[in-house]
Amino acid sequence: MPDFVFAEQLPAIVLGLLLGSFLNVCIYRWPNDLSVVTPRSCCPGCERQIAARDNIPVLSFLLLAGKCRHCRAPISWRYPVVELLTALCFAWFTAVHGLTLVTAANCVFAFLLIGLVFSDLETLLLPDELTLGGAVVGMVFSLVVPVNDSSFLLAANLAGFHPSARWASCGEALFGATAPAGIMWLVGYLFEKIRHKEGLGFGDVKMMVMIGAFLGVLGMLQTLILASMAATVIGLAWLKLSGKDSDTYHPFGAYLGAAALISAITGPNWFWKLMGGV
């Protein structure tokens, strides 16, 4: 159960707000091939540099009522939402796991997912920095934070291998990163050959590699099933309400990201119990 200790929550919230703010810069700049370090952020309306006092996460947005101080151009609601969401996730994982490496791994995972969700919603792009870069980070974390899965261990034992706990965890991450994403890539490839249109974007596959590296095979499957169900229900409702044709692009990465975040926060037990009951 989460244990809220103010001395631990406050730094987590502040760090979440700051990293959420940095994520906002990445979401805007990476798709445009701009540096995320320099120059300082500008208002897209009047191109004036944003002063430090107008760059405080969430607070500045509220004080400025969501508008540029100079030209009154609206500031996207994405800025405070990403900052708040990152801070809330950091606070939650710290409350559940304390100041541990498990918390660090979960916070990094949440950071990557929030970046990908809002990138996909806004630009329909899933930056490699977050997908492939994130997959490498997930693999490194698997050496010090056990991946919550035993699919790889089962396969290894059946083949007569008995890896140590550390290498088993690393195996779970590698198996989670490659097996589901590989199968989905193959399905997408065949779909494209047969139907001559893209079913699953390659960015989505790379995102699955990253999620699998953190969650293992079962966590990745849970994510994929939740995302597919949500995409089907919301996608169909949207098609009906908007009257657009079925070829309209849907940001599946955003569904994957939301489903992975829910899986990381709530764990696997409820989901597989539900699946077993169906």
Ligand SMILES: [Zn+2]
């Ligand atoms: Zn402005």
